[in-house]
Amino acid sequence: GDSVTQMEGPVTLSEEAFLTINCTYTATGYPSLFWYVQYPGEGLQLLLKATKADDKGSNKGFEATYRKETTSFHLEKGSVQVSDSAVYFCALTTYSSASKIIFGSGTRLSIRP
Amino acid sequence: SAVISQKPSRDICQRGTSLTIQCQVDSQVTMMFWYRQQPGQSLTLIATANQGSEATYESGFVIDKFPISRPNLTFSTLTVSNMSPEDSSIYLCSVIRTSGNQETQYFGPGTRLLVL
Numbered sequence: 001g002d003s004v005t006q007m008e009g010p011v012t013l014s015e016e017a018f019l020t021i022n023c024t025y026t027a028t029g030y031p032s033l034f035w036y037v038q039y040p041g042e043g044l045q046l047l048l049k050a051t052k053a054d055d056k057g058s059n060k061g062f063e064a065t066y067r068k069e070t071t072s073f074h075l076e077k078g079s080v081q082v083s084d085s086a087v088y089f090c091a092l093t094t095y096s097s098a099s100k101i102i103f104g105s106g107t108r109l110s111i112r113p
Numbered sequence: 114s115a116v117i118s119q120k121p122s123r124d125i126c127q128r129g130t131s132l133t134i135q136c137q138v139d140s141q142v143t144m145m146f147w148y149r150q151q152p153g154q155s156l157t158l159i160a161t162a163n164q165g166s167e168a169t170y171e172s173g174f175v176i177d178k179f180p181i182s183r184p185n186l187t188f189s190t191l192t193v194s195n196m197s198p199e200d201s202s203i204y205l206c207s208v209i210r211t212s213g214n215q216e217t218q219y220f221g222p223g224t225r226l227l228v229l
Contacts, residue, residue, distance in 0.1 A: 032215075032216070034217075034218075036220070042222060042223075043203075043205060043220050043221055043222035043223040044156070044205060044220040044223070045220070046217065046218075046219060046220075049217060051215055089155060089156070093216070093218065100146075100158060100161075101158075101207075101218050103155045103156050104155065105154070105155045106154075106155050
């Protein structure tokens with residue numbers, strides 16, 4: 001079945017460091033891919049998305065490129081801030097999943113000042 | 114985007130009691146869902162709330178434990194019945210909004226439930 005695998009956390013970085021959170025997927029059909037972020041004590045927010053191969057989603061300095069050849073959607077940011085500390089979820093939907101979103105297990109990111 | 118509100122935002126309940134969570138969306142949506150996020154874990158779909166008919170439950174979830182109402186296209190409720198400490202979770206309402214031929218799923222802020 002469809003699934004999402006993302007790197008396990010927690011990930012701890014210093015402020016201004018480069019961030020990569022890996023995400024790979026397995027899906028039938030042509031999935032849409034998403035990154036959601038959950039800040040401490042808050043609900044889930046859509047961070048960025050990409051709906052077809054080679055699309056790049058971007059928001060708040062974060063980027064992720066839909067790589068069909070490697071079935072990946074890695075999240076990157078060039079210079080992280082303390083305010084980026086949160087849990088990040090990679091997710092997908094496919095037509096075959098009837099719009100049900102499938103989440104990865106989440107990666108907790110902590111940024112040190 | 115979609116503006117989704119949930120009430121209550123958090124609650125502490127005694128075992129054996131029930132809690133009803135409300136979800137309000139800023140405009141009509143066809144598809145509405147309820148998720149559970151247990152401590153330190155990812156989200157699990159409980160059910161799809163269908164307007165005008167019974168909700169569609171995922172494996173492991175039943176209507177007697179999680180009755181759902183969907184009286185119109187902007188509102189839904191989820192009841193957590195006969196609660197036990199294992200029901201302590203964040204419960205999230207979610208909707209799908211379509212723009213052109215693209216669908217995006219949005220989530221409410223969640224209801225944090227602690228069962229003692």
